[in-house]
Structure formats: structure tokens, C-alpha cells
Amino acid sequence: MLARPCMRALGRARPARVSAAAVCRAAVRPALASGYATVSKGTRHEETSARSAVINVLQNLGSKREVQQYLSQFQSVSSQKFAVIKVGGAILTDYIDVLCSSLRNLNQMGLFPVIIHGAGPQMNKLLGEAGIEPQYSEGIRITDGPTLGVARKLFLEENLKLVEALESWGVRARPITSGVLMADYKDKDTWKFVGEVNKVNTDPINAAIADNYIPVLTCMAENNEGQLLNVNADKAAAELAKALVPLKIVYLSEKGGLHNKDTGKLIEAINLDEEYDRYMNMPWVIHGTRSKIRDIKDLLDHLPRSSSVAIIHPESLERELFTHTGAGTLIRRGTKLHKASSLSEFSDVHKLKEVLVRDREGLDAEAVVDRYLDSLKGKTFAAYHDEGMEALAVVLPPDSSSPSGLAHLATLTMTRSAWLSNIADNVFQHLKNDYPKLAWTVKQDDENLTWFSEKADGSIARQGEVLFWYGIETPEEVRELMAEFIQHGRQMFGDNNLESQLHRAASGALRIKDVAQKLQQHRESLGQQTRSFSTSSFSSRNMQRVRSTFGTPTRRGYATTTNPNPPLGIKNQDKDYPSKIALIGARGYTGQALIDLLNRHPNMDLRHVSSRELKGKKLAGYTKRDITYENLSPDDVRRMADAGEIDCWVMALPNGVCKPFVDAIEASSHKESVIVDLSADYRFDSSWTYGLPELVKRSKIAGATRIANPGCYATAAQLGIAPLVPYLAAAPANPTVFGVSGYSGAGTKPSPKNDVDNLTNNLIPYSLTDHIHEREISAQLGREIGFIPHVAVWFAGIHHTISIPLAESMASRDIRQLYQDRYNGEKLVKVIGESPLVKNISGKHGVEIGGFAVHSSGKRVVINATIDNLLKGAATQCLQNMNLALGYAEYEGIPLS
Template identity: 80%
Template sequence: MQALSRPLARQVAARSVNRTALYTQASTALVQRTRPIPPPKARRRHVRSFASPRYDDGSARSAVINVLNNIGSKREVQQYLAQFTSVSSQQFAVIKVGGAILTDYLDQLCASLRNLNQMGLFPVIIHGAGPQLNRLLEEAGVEPKYQEGIRITDGKTLGIARKLFLEENLKVVEALESWGVRARPITSGVLMADYKDKETFQFVGEVNEVNVGSIKAAIADGYIPVLTCMAESEDGQVLNVNADKAAAELARALVPLKIVYLSEKGGIHDKETGKLVEAINLDEEYDEYMKKPWVIHGTRSKIRDIKTLLDDLPRSSSVAIIHPESLERELFTHSGAGTLIRRGTKLYQASSLAEFEAISPTMLKQALVRNREGLDSAAVVDRYLDTLKSSSFRAYFDENMEALAIVLPPTGQPSTQLAHLSTLTMTRSAWLSNIADNVFQSLKRDFPKLAWTVKQDDENLTWFSEKADGSIAKKGEVLFWYGIESPEEVRELMSEFVHHGRQMFGDVNLESQLHRAAAAAERIRAGAATLIGNRPGAQQQQARAFSTSTRSQPRRANVASPQLGSGSRRGYATTNPNPPLGIKNSEKDYPSKVALIGARGFTGQALIDLLNRHPNMDLCHVSSRELAGKKLKGYNKKEIIYENLSPDDVRRMAERKEIDCWVMALPNGVCKPFVDALDESGHKEAVVIDLSADYRFDPKWTYGLPELVQRGKIASATRISNPGCYATAAQLGIAPLLPHLAPSPAHPTVFGVSGYSGAGTKPSPKNDVENLTNNIIPYSLTDHIHEREISAQLGTEVAFIPHVAVWFAGIHHTISLPLAHQMASRDIRNLYQDRYHGERLVAIRGESPSVKMIAGKHGVEIGGFAVHSGGKRVVVNVTIDNLLKGAATQCLQNMNLALGYAEYEGIPEDK
């Protein structure tokens, strides 16, 4: 029996990580990342100084090892490698450096930036100089004046500030050069600004435009760009801008993975407890923080501004407020440093099986069964659920139940007794996206004292260790706890663990453990609990969690506090399935005014139904030549009469700026006159979304498939081509395997079958129910327009064979994919789960999805993943409702993004 200290926990975890393999992965990524872009021929003489010594193998190896030494588990290394290889240099990080950092911590900053640069990363630096400016103003006899917390900048102040910022910028550049890092000062031409109430604030600006050309050019030439927080007006006047706000505007323009505010305080501190706030999950905690009495003035403004920024960025982005010495740890480890602010993952709770049944009758079982070995796993889980029927418990889970924790609470006063973590099950993507950290934050908030056990060779042992106040190891099992401080409680738990460890905590199989669970319910509440472990890499680990011992190390101040946000070990709680990715313009009138051109077909009717439910869309005009003069049905917000609008009518309406979004629901080859009329109107702000195929190959139009096209690109577009229904399903079904496909001449083959609604409302053999009964009709067997669309968007040749069948709505694809190397079905499924993790409208199934289950639903289901016996061909099945996600629902996603609303607003959740 031994106490498991933090160093030992790291050693144990390290044993489960193949360091050689991980180093090989890191080195491969490093070679790809650290090859400098060759400079132009005219600058050839600089090649040698650029390629050495920063890019030699020894320096590169040291940089990687320096990062890996901060990483204690295989999961963290996987996270690091995923981050390291998935973003371009200029998208990696925007780092705002406060003036005090330049004075007191410049060497620490340079050391960290050197390591990042040796790995081929070029963070964008923007700095302030507030303390230095205050000192210079005092020496010049200028009394600082503030209004609403903003420094009033008169001519003399501006002159001093301008000279100071140039000097500080040069200081940073020279310091980086002395550390062997090439840096380029960029002191003008990037930030454009308007005056912020010139009469009140004088030469103070608000950034209205960011020109990133010089930043990208610096990075392309191998330099870290260093900017000041000075901007210019349209007429060339230099203006003082707030450094935090300037950094935020840079982030909006560059869309980095990380936005870092370096602070000598190292983060936000709870002024009531004095403790560091390690994480703020905005989706769950923003309103609560805004109500806290200590969140006032600058702190309140900072949190509010960060929320506004993150609402405009992809959900993977985050803001960290940290000390400069923690920069690498923040960027590359899950434990991080300082205060991490992310939009987070919303968690739900249940305290009875009936509540789970109300959510989904099968989701709980699926969560418990996944990754379990043995043919009788379903029966074992059934017995476990039977024990929960008579037990008091509280469960925590995300919307898709990729993360699930079940806690058996103590009887009596929770503040004095120990709760037990009975179940913790995570999918691989949940671990990698750190939903687990979000779950544990909730546990620490609700249960002041908690115990649990894991295997000593569990690959996530370091993660568990960081969540705990103490631990003890015995015969391959590790007991963790937090919140236990009195010696009496510790001795009692230790005694139970030592003397009954084999019986109560030992490595027994899941079935026998569960068999005893019901009879042991009272004893469970008295001090023991069954732990059903379901973590990647762990064998069926069911140890009863219980006795503990205090650690020799002093208790960390940031652990086991019931204060919200101040007592949990934080991590990257990332993906919420309903990310508000649109960027709202505060000057715009809402709701948005929409016109629908061509509404007679099934897709038009489906879109009208969605707009009827949307809180921020006002359908104003509906045009249909066949239905002109009739009343629109299915729209209850107001009475609308069908019109027969001509291109000239559309142009005149656009000139008067009557419409915010035009949706073209016309047949192929018909909508060009209407688009030309809109282009001639001069109303460039109006969004146009074409549901036909007319503009899907036009490079001036944005292809609107949010799950595969950068959402920021769609959000900034005004001309969007809506993908085809067949093409949407096929692309989503193929995209995750693109890097693994066999080279030409092999190519994917898509066998697609659609319901007859896809043939439109005009009578034809393909929508004649009598003709389709007991039948299936192939058509356009080669050169179908969707074949061209799929191939063009994926960048690889795809064969598409369409058919129509007797059902009304829904498409089923059977996709055969040749593989470049042997792969297993589970690995392929994991690729899909990782790729679409957090995508609310994409569901990954183990089994093949059924077309009758997708009709009327707004998402896509992907499953099957059958691998040929040779291991080099996989068959994937995809289903989609051709009228919804195949057309109308996807159109609404694009409308939401382009008009500035939450992407899924107005889209019902599929049940």
C-alpha cells in the first residue's frame, strides 16, 4: 500500500504513453511545421540565417521535448498534436501583452515565443504600454483624465503615447531578435478606426477595420508580427485604441485557435475568496458571473467583451488570461494556467431513470454499453440500471451523452459526508474536447466531498490526479478523493480501503460487482460505492471507491471549493451542439426581412414552415407564377398573398433596400435574371441564397455547407449557393476519410436512392407513386450534376448513381470507399465521431441508419462502417431528409449565419 503523490501519478501515467511513438508523431508534425517558407530570390542571402539555428534538429527537438515534459498523459499528447497540426501559423494565437509584462517579464515572454517559433508557429503579438505612459505623462506634468474608464487623449498625450509605443515596439522586436527569433514591427496600416465621440475623448478611436495583409506577409517571410495598439482614421489621423479591444478585433479578423491576454496577475481572481478563477464556461456561467458582487468595473467589462468576441468566433476558440511564464502550459496542456474563458458545453442533470426516459429511451443504455467487452454487456447494464431504480443518484451528461457521470450522494448533510462517483463514461472525442473537465467542474460545485477509484495503469491517471486532493494506491488500484481534510475521515477511509480493498475495491468483473450492488445499497450510502469505469484504455474496472489518505503536499488552493468557478481544475470545455456563430450588427433592424422567389415546390413549403417558427425572420414576399393572388398557407405571423415578381420588381425592391435576404427556390437555369437584377440594384448588403445548382460552381459564390465549409466564410458572405441534397449527404459521408482514400484510378462510389419528393411537383414517371410501387427507378447513371458537385467540392473524383423509390421524403446512400491502407471499423468510426463532434445536425451510428427514421428530421445520420475482409475498402451508409437538411434546413443554417443569428435558431431539435 502506498500513497500516490503527484510525481508518482505522472510516472504511472507516463508508463502508459509510448514516448517513442509520441515523439515520432511530434517530430513528423514538427518537420512539416518548421520548414520555413523560402524567401524571394532577391532575399536569398537571408536563407541561412533563417534556416539555422532556430530550425536545426537539435533546437526543434528541444522545443518539442520542452512541451512534452509539461504533458502527463497520452490524451494530452493527442490533444497537443491535434492542435499543433490543425491550424495555420497565423491562425494559432493572438497574444495581447500588457505594458507591465514588457517591463518585468520580457525575458519569460521571449523564451516562450522562441519555443513556439521553433515549432513553426507565428503568434501575432499586440502590446500596450499603460504603466509606462502614466509615468511619462506624470514626468511631463500632464494630468491623466478619464471618462467611463477610458483615457481622454488630447494632442500632447497622443504625441507622448505615439513616441512611447514606437519605442516599446522596437524594444520587443529587439528582445525577440536577441533570443534568435525573427520579429517584424508593424506600427501602422493594420488597425483602422473611427473617432470615439471626438468631443469627449478627443484622439481615441474604435477599430472598424483590420487589414491583415502585412501580418500575413510577415509570417510568410518567417517573422513574428509585433503590433502596437495605435490605429488610424480614414484621413490618416493616428488614434489611441484600447489594447484589449484591438486584440479582439485582430482575433475576429484572423480567427485564431487561442486569444491570450498576458497579465502579471495571472488571471481573474475571486475577490471574495481570493482564489484564482480557473475556468469560466460562458454558456452555463455567464449570467451567474454577471450577478456576482465582485464582478464590477474592469472585470465586468472584460468578461462581457470576451463573451461578445467568442460569440463571433468558432466554438473551438478560447480566451486565456495568464502569466507570461505559463504561456506554453496554457497552449499545450489540458490543465492549463490562469483563467480560461470558453463558451463551454452545456450539461444536463437527472436524478431518476424516468428523467432519462423522457430524454431518450436508449441513450443511457448506449452510453453505458459503449466500449464494454463481452456478449452479455447489455444484460450487465440492465442489472446496473435496476440498482439505480432503488438508489438515490444524480447524473450529469451533455446533450449527446458523449459524457456521463453518475454520483451516489451521501445521506444526511452533504457537507459532512462523502459522495461516490459511481459511473464515468466518455467517448474518445469527449476526452479530447475535455467535456470531462466540464463534468468534473459541476461535480465539485455540487458535491464538496467525493471519492472514486481507477486502475493504476489508466491512461488518464494524471487527469484524475489533478482533480483530487489526495490519493492512495494498493494492488493496482488507486483511490482518489477531494474535500476530505480531517484526520479522522482520512483514517476511516484508509482503513476501509486497506482492509476491504480486494472485496470492495478490487479488480472484480463487472457482472459480479453489479450482482452485489442492490444488496449493498445501504452500505454504499454508508461509505462505499460501485464504480463502473468506462474510460479509454481501462479494462472493465469496477473498484469500490472509499478509504483515503492525506497527501504530504500542501493542499492546493484551487481544489474542492464549492464556490462556482473558483474551485475546479479547469480544462477545455469546448463544443456545444448549438453554437451561435453569426455576427449580429447592432445597427441592423430585426427581425430580418425575407423574400422567397419560387415557393410552389416542396422545398419552398418546408422553408416557409421553418420561417414561420423563426423568432427573427419576417417573411415579407413570396413569389410564385402559378399561385399568384392566392393566400399563403402555413405562415401564421401575418397574411401573405402570393405575388408574381419579375426581375424588374426585384431590382426596384432591392434599390429601396426593402429585403435583407432573398431566397431563390427556382428550378435550375431560371434564377440568373433575378440575381442579375439584385446585382444591378447596388444593394450589396442583401444576402442571396440560391437553392438551385446555378451558382454551385461559381467561385464568386460561397458554397453553404456549414459542417464542411468554414462558418466564418459563410457568415461574411452575401452570395451563397445551397448544396444539393444528394451532394450534402455524400460529402458528409466521404469527407472524414479523404486523407485515407486510395489514389487514382480508384475512387468512391455513391449508390443513392431518394424519395419521390426529390423529383419535384411537376408530374413525371419519377414521382408517379403507381409507377414506383414495387419498383425502383435508376436515372442519370453518369454525369449527374451532383456527381460533378460532389467531386468538385471534395477535390477527388466520385462516381454517383442515383435512383428514386416509392417513399416520399428521405435519401439513403451506400458509399463504397477504397482505402490507401488497412483500417479497422472502430478506427473509421472514431474518425467520423471526431470529425463531427459537436455538430448538432450530424449523428454517427454504429449500425446502418434507416431511411424511414430520417424523414421529417433536420439532420444527417451516418453509420455502417463495414470494412472488407482485406481491410482496404469500407462501406458507409448515410441518410438525410432531402427537403430539410438536404435543402430548407441547410438554407436556414446559411441564412442564420449570414444574417447574424445563432446557426440553429429556428431549427427544431430532432426527437
């Protein structure tokens, strides 16, 4: 498998859309509510179940195989050698619950990180209150007698605070405030009572871990005379790490890593062996940053190459420890790579052959690799590998005459050890340095798909293959590359069939020059008609689309989806590049709202609008083309479907009406086109995908062709209840939703529920039991939910008051944090403190959730949720589903302000 990057060592999964701490709290905390002692004294089954629950949750961050691989690595060393975690003072103030949640999860898996904390911000505050002006020299606090007194008292208090917080989370922790760090005066005349660690006594740490306690240390040291000395927390953590030799050293920082002060961008990795001098010569690397990098190099020079330092946000602790993607800034000594441009430059060609054979299955593996190597003789290529060839990349550089300058990554192979020692990232850093533009293909079921997406600027999928690229910036280049991949796919960018690849390599078919020529031909064949479609918005919007196909929201701020459906407009090589849309049933308010959204969408083209009442009238508000309302029958739809005229059908019909139209499409020769149904007809059909992206896996929606759009009441109610489902009291104590909608929810057909005169100074209840949304909410959440709908005099917007009985006593603050964690990164869900108001949500495309009023018993909470029933309750959500299913960025065409 040489024609595509091949990495079998570890599995990959999509990045989680919520923090690991939040998911783990929701999944595991009920089982541990009575504290760690209960678990530790329980049965082996209880311990195993709790551990499995945590591991299952971690698989939201990485694949099961990946998590297990790292867990096995961590458990292969003695407990105190797993990790040293330095906790900054700001973390203890602002993120203590997040930290405790993560540490509890690690502890539940049998891991005992050694914690050492500082208290800088708290120290500055107390000194200010005492009228003491902090003094520094070379970035180190000068600690005179009064300052030392304040520091000693503060460190004891902060240590106890963290230990008690961990205990409240069911984690046994032991405070260790002396007897570990021994020190000499750094320079008494300059820094007064500041110490420089000269010895670390690990006995108290080992004893704590042997007793199943997580050790929690302060950064106070003492000299041989027993004098307390203040030690810089980073330096104390480094000396502790030198003594314990852990696999991981983690510095938790509210900034989440080191940032390049010239660009403002996060530095994801620093390989000291190759980049230390370069960073130290950068003009912005001064003062604290310079000292930090220098001290980390000194630390890692004393440790095995397997050790690394990560500077991360506390919310990213599990991601850093258990995934290749990691988080924040990873600093390691690195592995120097060798570069070869011909086979003769390899010192051991036999070893090269072995490396290539290890990823090739079948009895003919050696013969196939021999032919592959023969095909490289006399060709221009660049190979990157480490000394032991744990990692190997082969790149076909761009032809000198190529206008695009696009290189092709033909081969990439990694061993497990290369993954765990981060050589894979080092290889890609070299590729990005040497090749500004690079493309490569991966099988869509590749176990490392997410890792590739982290390295790419964009991607597109087709027939089980994914094309990734970086460095392509202009809309035209992106458009053409995508079109070329869809038309020529494997022939141009790689193939998992090595025999076919060899034939093409030998004949020069993989030359980037050929790609460039074909792209130019494609540009000419497309002509002005294609480019005339939304070119002004393509740069910002379509770049978001192509990046988000397999993107990572935590770093790029857009949806993460795994989409097997290419945009059909490209697939069909239609000159009208945007996807072609038909709207069946457009007279209602929702249809009009969707038309407005489609009019702004750069990659969707509304072709047909059907309405019996409006037949023959011109569609107003759509400016891309002139459209006249039609009265399409199921036979008309069948004819259009057979002709492949439509990529996506939107059914905006009343309940019970759309089945004949769906049946017509199902019976056509193009039944693979997407259908999104806005009615309730298919919301309970298991063969259809329920399209609520914030609660249903986006990959499932992206892979669907039959999507049931949720109801407006049901969307807001589910989002308002979902984070608390693990905490619900047992039946028959079920949540109750009191919902009030504006009269647009009653439709355009005149009735007492949309008669403004009847609604003025009035509130109309209806369908007080067994409403269709009551059944929908209950089915999706897996719990019986009571729903009581009403209609009021305003036009658009829904307000829910949701009463939720809880299985255990909870505080309002903790509940709100659950919601904030659960919907972190969701662009259309906003969690606020106060109760949201309808007037603030009308005309907006999201949902607001707030209130969080807890009954005095602590076992019932009332939550409010608001939604515009025509937008996120219908049209906006429909467009989210259409975007995902058609291969566009989830929020394409949706105003997010």
C-alpha cells in the first residue's frame, strides 16, 4: 500500500465536539457520587465498569485502539513515572473543576500523576492587599521575609483547596508540602529567600502512590538548615521530572500553549534538536518565553527521548495524553530526519525494502515492492526518514513547469513507536517547510483519518477515497483540484492498488505536470458560466466548506464531519457547479425562510419551487435566476429524478402528504439524491436519519440521503434536556416541557391559533397530551417527556420552561457548567446565565438556553430555552442538514452573527 499514506499502527476517531472533562462528568460522575472510597471498596465489577466508562468516553477524543495504546504505554512504567503535571495558580482559580474531572478520569484508569502547583496570581493579589509591591529579577520573584510569610500561608491554603476539591470528585489525594524539594539559596543577595533545587526526595511521593493517593505538592523547598525557600513552579516541576523520569511532563496554562507573538498563532510543536537555535534567535522570544524554552531544553536533555513537555489548557489534558493529535504546544527533543532524493542515497536499500514490505499484504509483497523501487530509479523524488526508518515519506515534487506548484505525497508509513514518539508530526513539519503545496489521498476508512485532517487545509471525499491538501489558497485552485479528483481520482492522486500505481508511475502518469495541464484544461472547459456563480463569496465561504469536510473545530472553529457524499454538482460534471435544489411545498413561512437562506448560499442553486396555490406566479426574493411556482405531481418528480435534474429535494409539506413524492424518488434511477423532509412523516422511521446535528453524530447525517428534519418545539426541548439525561430521576418523575410558540407555528392557513385578534391579550393551550412533538422528544431522548404546547400573539419564536427532576442533588453552577461544556463549540447553541427571552431569539438562527433555577431540595431544576421556530426550528436546521449531506461546511449560508 504505497500509493497512499499507510499508517496501521493506531486508530483515529473524530475530535470530540465537547471537552473530555465534560463528557466524562456526564458519563461517570453518577457512578462515583458517593466518592472514591465507595468505588475502592466495591466489587471488581464496579471498578472495571467505572474504568470502562472512562475509556469509552475518551474514545470521543481518539479511537479505541489509540486510547488503549497510550494507556498501555502509561501503565508499562511504574506509577510515579507516568506524568508530572504542573498546575498554574490561575488554573486553581478558574478551572479547578475541569482539572479535578480530568485527574479523576486518569485515576480511575489506574494512573497516578504527580501534581505540583503554583499560586502566582493569588500571590500578587495578597501582596497587593498587604501593600507589598512585588519585585522581580530576571523574571523570578524576589522573596523577602514578609513575602515568604505570605507565600507559605498561601501555598498551604491552595494545596488544601486542591486536595479537598479532588476528594469531592471521588479522588484520594495526599497533600505533600515539605520533605520533597531540597534547595540552596539561588543568590541570597539578589533574590533573598528564593531557592534552587539541588535534591529531590521521592520517598513521600512513592509512599502516597503506593497507598493509592495522588500526591499534590507545592513549590516550596527547604535547605539543610530547615529554612523555607520559594522556588519557581516551572523550575520545581522540571527538577521533579528529572528525579522521576516520567513519560509526560505537562504544564497547564490558561493560555493553552506557546503562541508566536508575530503571527498570534499557536505553536503546535517544537523539535528542540532541529529548531532550538531558530526559536532562540526569533525577536519575540524574550524574557519569560526565552527562559521557558531554555529550561525545557535543559530538562529534556536530562531525560530519555521518549519524554516530552506539553503546555496545554486544562480542558485538553485527556486529548494530550491519549491522542496523536494532542493539544497546545508539544516540546520534545525530536528525531532528526534524513532526506534522500535518489535510491543511491539510502545507506541501506535492503532496510528500505523491508520498511515498504511491512505495509504490504500478500504473498507477492516483495515482488511488488521491487517493482515499485524500480519505478523510482531515475525519477525525481524526495524521501524523509529517521535513522531507524520507523517513519518514511516519499514525495513527488512539482514539475518545474507546473503552474500550480503542487507536490504529491505518494507514500507515508509509520510504526507504532513512530506515532508514540511523535516522529509522524516531525515528518509533516519537514514536508510543510519544503513543500508549500501538497496533496495526498487516503482511504476513507483509514484509521488515522483525523490525524490527516489536522495536517490539511481541506479535503473532499469520493467513493471511499479522501483527497487532502494544504497550501492551496485561491478559490480557482481549490475548485479545480476538487473537480480533478472527482473526475480522475485515483489515477492522479494515488491508489490503494499498488499494481495499478506501478503502471502509472512507470509511464509518468503521476507527474504533477500532467495534473497541472489537466487542471488548466478543466479551467478552460468550465468557462465563464461556472465562475460566474458566487465568485465573490467563494473565497471565504467555499474555503470554509472544503476545509470542514474533515476539519477540527477545536482549532479551526468549524464543524467536524466525515462526509462520504461528494457535492453532486461536481460529481455529475455539470456546468452549474452548485448543487441543484427542488423545494416541494413552498407556500408556508418555513418555505420562504429557506428560500431566503438558499438565495445567500454560494453553492446551492434553487431550480424548482412547487406550490399548488401559487402555481404560475413568479418567486419573489430569489435573485440567482427567475423561478416560477409550479404544481409538481409525484409523476413530475419521478421524471425529474430519472433525468438527474436535482441533487437535493426538500419536502416542506404538511404532515402525511409527502410519501407519494418520496416514493417517486425512491423508484427513480437517481434515488441516491438527498431528501430532507420537514414534516413529521419520517421522524420515527429508523431507515431515515434524524437531523439534529448538535445531538446526532454529524458523520451519520453527512452519510445520509434520507433526513428527517426535527420539529421546532422538539429541537429546543431536546437541546434543553439532553445534557441532564444521565442525571434524570427515575420514572415516573419525568421532565415536563411548557412550550409557547408564536402564531407563525400555526401555519398560513387561517385558524384560531394564528388569528391575531383572537390571540391578543390571550394564551391558547392546545394538544395538551400526546402531541406529536411529545412523542418525538421522548423517542429521541429515550425518556418519557411531558409536553404542553401553547400559542401566543407574537409572530416567530418559541419559549420553553422545562422542569427536570434529578436523581441526585446538584447546584445551579454545576448544571450550567454541564451545559456549557456539552455545547462548547456549537455555533448555534448559546448557554447564558439568565432566562432567555423570545424577543432576543426572533430572527436569529440558534437556540438560547438559560435559567438553571434549582429547587431548594437540589433535586429539581427549571431550565428555559428559546428558538425561532422558522429558522433553527425548521429552515436553518434544514440547511445544516443539506450542507452536511451535500458535502459543504455545516454553517455555509447561515448568518452566525
